[in-house]
Amino acid sequence: LKSQVGDKEKLGGKLSDEDKATVEEAVKEALAWLDENPNAEKEEYEEAKKTLTDKTNPIVSKVYQGGEGGADEEAPESTDDL
Secondary structure (H helix, E strand, O other), rough: OOOHHHOOOOOHHHHHHHHHHHHHHHHHHHHHHHHHOOOOHHHHHHHHHHHHHHHHHHHHHHHHOOOOOOOOOOOOOOOOOO
């Protein structure tokens, strides 16, 4: 997700400045959480992932469902590989 937002040919080129900033901040927070919690339990990781996807999925979905990117665009890659 982080690399897609930075890629102007993919997701990054389809997001408004506000949406791009929101996604970048959510990714930054998730990565900071991971750095600060290397020994977290599985449930804690799942909750952190859910927090990230709750913030970013509405934005990404809007782009790929015709909001700004068009309905025939390729679907975004999974956020599993933070």
